[in-house]
Amino acid sequence: MEPKRPSRTTRGVAWLQNFSEPDRPAAELLVDSLQVADATMIRVGLREKIESLGSELPSGTHAVLLPILSAEDIPGSNQPGHRHVAYTTFSPGDPISSTPGSEGAVGNLIRDFTGDRPGREPSMWLHPATDVYDLYRRRCRAFVLVTDYSGSGTQVQRYADMLVRHPRIRSWRSFGWIKIVVVAYAVSAVAHRRIARTSSVDRLLVAAPAPSFETADWTKEEQKQVEHICRRYVPRSKSSGTGLGFAGSAGLFVMHTGVPNNVPEILRSRRKGWYRFFDGRVFPSELVAELGAYVPNRDLGRVVKQASQARLSKAFDAGRFRRPIDLLLAVLALVGHSQQTETLIAHRLNISETEVQQYLNLLAGLGFVTLLPLRVTAAGRAELQFSKRMDRVATAHLEGSTLPYYPQRLR
Numbered sequence: 183m184e185p186k187r188p189s190r191t192t193r194g195v196a197w198l199q200n201f202s203e204p205d206r207p208a209a210e211l212l213v214d215s216l217q218v219a220d221a222t223m224i225r226v227g228l229r230e231k232i233e234s235l236g237s238e239l240p241s242g243t244h245a246v247l248l249p250i251l252s253a254e255d256i257p258g259s260n261q262p263g264h265r266h267v268a269y270t271t272f273s274p275g276d277p278i279s280s281t282p283g284s285e286g287a288v289g290n291l292i293r294d295f296t297g298d299r300p301g302r303e304p305s306m307w308l309h310p311a312t313d314v315y316d317l318y319r320r321r322c323r324a325f326v327l328v329t330d331y332s333g334s335g336t337q338v339q340r341y342a343d344m345l346v347r348h349p350r351i352r353s354w355r356s357f358g359w360i361k362i363v364v365v366a367y368a369v370s371a372v373a374h375r376r377i378a379r380t381s382s383v384d385r386l387l388v389a390a391p392a393p394s395f396e397t398a399d400w401t402k403e404e405q406k407q408v409e410h411i412c413r414r415y416v417p418r419s420k421s422s423g424t425g426l427g428f429a430g431s432a433g434l435f436v437m438h439t440g441v442p443n444n445v446p447e448i449l450r451s452r453r454k455g456w457y458r459f460f461d462g463r464v465f466p467s468e469l470v471a472e473l474g475a476y477v478p479n480r481d482l483g484r485v486v487k488q489a490s491q492a493r494l495s496k497a498f499d500a501g502r503f504r505r506p507i508d509l510l511l512a513v514l515a516l517v518g519h520s521q522q523t524e525t526l527i528a529h530r531l532n533i534s535e536t537e538v539q540q541y542l543n544l545l546a547g548l549g550f551v552t553l554l555p556l557r558v559t560a561a562g563r564a565e566l567q568f569s570k571r572m573d574r575v576a577t578a579h580l581e582g583s584t585l586p587y588y589p590q591r592l593r
Contacts (some may be wrong), residue, residue, distance in 0.1 A: 188213045188459075191472045197459040200448075201411065208407040213449065213459065215398050217532075218476040219390075220438045224330050224367045225291055227389030231365045232295065235326065235387060236306060245324035246308040246317060247295055248274045249288040250341045250364075267347040275300075275311025284330045287439055292328060314350055325351075325362045331392060332369045333433040333444035335376030342382035361385060368392035368435055370444075371529045388525075390534050394444075395432035397529040399480050412446045417453060438465050438475075480532050482512045489519035493570040506541075509533065511569055513541045517551055518558040518566060 188194045189210045201209045232247070239245060256272050266272055295307040300316065303309055308322060325345055332338050342362055346352050354360040361384040364377060370392045377386050391397070395405060412432075413425040426432040427444035436442065441450055441460045452462050460466065487495035494515060498508060512531060516522055524542070528535045545551040550562030558566075 185476060186473060187478075188216055188218075188473060188476065191469060193457075193459050193466065193469055193472075196457040200415065200457050205407075205411045205414070208404070208411050209448075211400065211404060212408045212411070212446070215393065215400070215434050215478055216445075216449075216476065217393050217435050217478065218438070218473060219368065219435070220470075220475045221287065223475060224287070224437065224439070227367045228288070228291055228328060228330070228365060229294075231387045231389055232307075232326065232328070235324075235363060235365065239306065239323055243321045243323040244306050244308050245326050245363075246310065246312055246322055247292045247326050247328060248310050249285045249292060250327050250329040250338055251285055252337055253340050253344075255285070265347065266344045268345045268351070269314045269348050273311065273313075275309065284437070284440055288328050288330060314348070318350075318354075323360055325360065327362065327364045328366075329364070330367045330437065330439070331435060331442060332366050332373040332377065333392065333394070333427070333435065333442050334370070334429045334431040335373035335380075336429065338364055338366075338373070338377050339380045339382065342380060346382045355384075363387065370394045370431065370433060370435070371397050371525075372431055374525055374529075388535060391525075391529045391532060392433065392435035393478075393529075393532060394434055395426070397532075398434060399478070399484065399532075412448055415448050416451075436460070436465060438470050441465055477532070482508050482531075485512055485530060486515040489515045491515045491519070491566065491570070494566065497570060509537075510541055510544065511566070513538065514545055514550055514558065514562055514566060517542075517545075517556060518563060522556060 189198060194213055197213065198206055198209055236245070251274075253266065256266055264271075268274055289310075292307075292310065295305065296303050296309040298309075300309040300312045307326075308317070308320065312320075312322075327338065327341060329338065342364070345362060346355065351360070355362070362382060363385045364383055365387045367389045368391065369377070369386070369388045371394060373392075374386065374388070377383055395409070398405065400408065409426070409432075416425040425447050427442075427446055429444065431444040432446065433442055433444035436445060441463045443450075443463065445460075449459050450462055452458060458466075460469075483495045483498035486498060494511070498511075509531065513527055516527055516530060524535045524538045527538045531538075542551060542553060542556070545562065546553050548561075549559060550565055551558055
């Protein structure tokens with residue numbers, strides 16, 4: 183059964199009335215391209231990544247779990263020229279706001295691993311309030327920074343920078359004694375690039391790719407039309423960059439626990455006379471009940487066509503392939519088209535990097551790709567050629583009839 187699209191919900195139908203008839207198709211495309219994650223998905227995804235990381239650390243060592251806080255949520259951040267230093271100007275284990283954002287849910291998950299206070303941890307994971315001296319004494323080997331979503335990468339980068347400004351932590355890193363690892367449920371392509379370039383972060387673990395305008399399943403013309411309505415329907419009192427969300431990052435990922443500020447303004451607007459889709463940064467309860475979790479379908483035929491596989495695209499459109507064969511061929515087509523990484527493929531197909539790794543390992547086992555470097559083999563190209571072949575349909579062009587049949591002559 184086809185899941186209900188956001189544009190078909192009660193709020194979605196009303197929200198589309200904000201737009202003129204010519205702009206309504208672009209508005210429908212925008213809202214139906216949103217990806218919605220519920221709290222359980224996020225919690226399970228983060229837990230799996232943290233547990234996977236724990237299995238990699240040496241026996242007898244520890245790691246400290248820290249929720250990533252926005253600089254604005256740390257006291258004193260508004261002072262001109264002030265630069266926070268972790269464990270000096272603030273403690274990562276300080277109590278958070280009584281009205282927390284997503285860091286509240288992340289903190290709740292961290293408590294499952296660390297217990298409620300330092301020194302009473304049930305496992306290798308140290309409590310966020312553990313001080314620098316105890317981190318050294320208990321052989322801490324990693325700072326694990328946890329967040330549910332990163333749309334621009336700015337908040338992750340700033341928080342990691344606060345850690346490495348501490349002279350002792352900077353010294354530990356220089357000797358290779360400790361690593362800074364970011365664990366996120368969902369990260370956009372632009373945020374992934376920014377975090378990967380950040381010298382303060384040694385590793386990034388992501389449970390799922392977060393869609394944005396950059397990776398949406400749109401043509402260039404469709405993207406142009408969507409961007410046009412995002413800017414056209416923003417009030418003039420707003421700054422020119424607000425239409426596409428924070429830092430122009432144009433996110434398409436939302437959660438039942440909250441709507442990120444990098445989602446286009448027209449989806450979050452609460453102005454008078456405007457039919458709302460979201461209530462500002464709040465995901466409405468009636469929309470949770472009506473829509474639930476939602477992942478838009480990805481047109482794999484379009485993906486492989488953009489990878490210069492037009493005939494293979496026709497085979498996809500004809501319904502010749504079923505999952506997981508269609509995704510396996512799509513991965514093979516992308517690798518054969520241009521230089522790829524697991525992250526790029528994940529965002530292009532809107533699947534997790536873990537799934538991409540599984541497909542690549544299977545393709546490597548079949549001899550269709552090499553992993554280092556990631557390239558298609560001659561056998562892989564032959565498989566792509568074979569998959570392009572459409573089944574031949576032969577017909578005598580006979581027309582059926584319901585009339586009784588009587589022989590006209592005897593032999």
